[in-house]
Amino acid sequence: MWVLFLLVACAAAVASAVRLVGAAATASRRPGRAAGAVFTAADHDTELPTPAAVSVYEAAFLAGGPRRVADLTLLSLARQRRLLLAHTGWATVVDPDGGDELERSVITAIGPDGQSRVSAIRTAVGAAEAVRSLADRLVAAGLAVPSTAVTNIATAVRQGQFAALLVVLTGTVSLFMLPPEAGAAPVVAWFALPLALISGALAIAHLEMRTSSLWASPAGMRLLGRIAADSVGRSGDGASGLTAFAVRGPAALKDPELRAALQGGGDVRPRPEN
Structure with a gap:
């Protein structure tokens, strides 16, 4: 029976990890230039607006x-x-x-x-x-990440946290369901795999958001660096x-x-x- 719980935990962890990493990667990409943009924030610092223009x-x-x-x-x-x-x-x-x-x-x-x-x-x-x-x-x-990307990240993080909790709960229930003569070590080891997967995905998303920004695109981050240096x-x-x-x-x-x-x-x- 505990194998069924393991399958549920693995499915939740994989789905959440894929969405979490995908949302973080999408937000970290440079948004495409929209038609009619006042200034261009492309790949090179020389194309960024000056701090005074912001x-x-x-x-x-x-x-x-x-x-x-x-x-x-x-x-x-x-x-x-x-x-x-x-x-x-x-x-x-x-x-x-x-x-x-x-x-x-x-x-x-x-x-x-x-x-x-x-x-x-x-x-x-x-x-x-x-x-x-x-x-x-x-x-x-x-210069900024679209609000939809920010919402996707927040939703993916909540889903990832829920998946981690689900893995812990299903693992705990599985341990209580084991017959006394069965060893708990194999069950713990199997449930540790999906838990490690979702924990790693949450860590990657957290690192991505800290090294970039939840709101600024890579170009926006470079501009913020200039503004900070000027001040x-x-x-x-x-x-x-x-x-x-x-x-x-x-x-x-x-x-x-x-x-x-x-x-x-x-x-x-x-x-x-x-």
């Missing part, structure tokens, strides 16, 4: 996707003192007039009460039209500080309260100032 929001998307764009917009508004970011993870509007579409998206996401959790704002801004338009421009230029040694204030945050995320922030605000904070609303 907005700080576009750099944020390439480095961290919609979440990074939302966080960057919040940080920009906070530095202009048009929004307060509390270390508890709440944002409070000071000036409700947004200077661009992304700022207006943030203010709209906060809502009429003028206060909202950063996590809720991030979710709403990530689905806003302004972020979708930004992503479409980067995909058309060959080295500059002050952490002003536009250069926003650029560093766009590329590196909260690790670039020197203020621990800002880091806490953007990394979650607590559940306590900030008290209004008298």
Whole structure:
């Protein structure tokens, strides 16, 4: 009977591993140039746009996707003192007039009460039209990975994790079903094979996403490298500080309260100032 469980485990592991590796490989390929692209991000660095030609929001998307764009917009508004970011993870509007579409998206996401959790704002801004338009421009230029590829990777990873759990469960059930006189070593050895396969596929996908990017194409990664190199040694204030945050995320922030605000904070609303 345990052989039937082994066959189920092997089928799930093989199917998940093939989908996982295929999704990671597809996302790592350079997207084809779309018709009407503003600039070409082809195979050579000389054909990449200059860092100055890419907005700080576009750099944020390439480095961290919609979440990074939302966080960057919040940080920009906070530095202009048009929004307060509390270390508890709440944002409070000071000036409700947004200077661009992304700022207006943030203010709209906060809502009429003028206060909202950063996590809720991030979710709403990530689905806003302004972020979708930004992503479409980067995909058309060959710098970003299409959203379908990102979704495929996330789905494949979840499927792989489920397959690994299925292998462990079927292996455990098989061990309990063995008669007392039968040895457990052969069963463990056989179930270790599909578990090793899916674990290896998950590791490859994880390495692929870390060495490349979940959001940037190889060309986009090279451009991010240029942007990061240009910002080295500059002050952490002003536009250069926003650029560093766009590329590196909260690790670039020197203020621990800002880091806490953007990394979650607590559940306590900030008290209004008298």
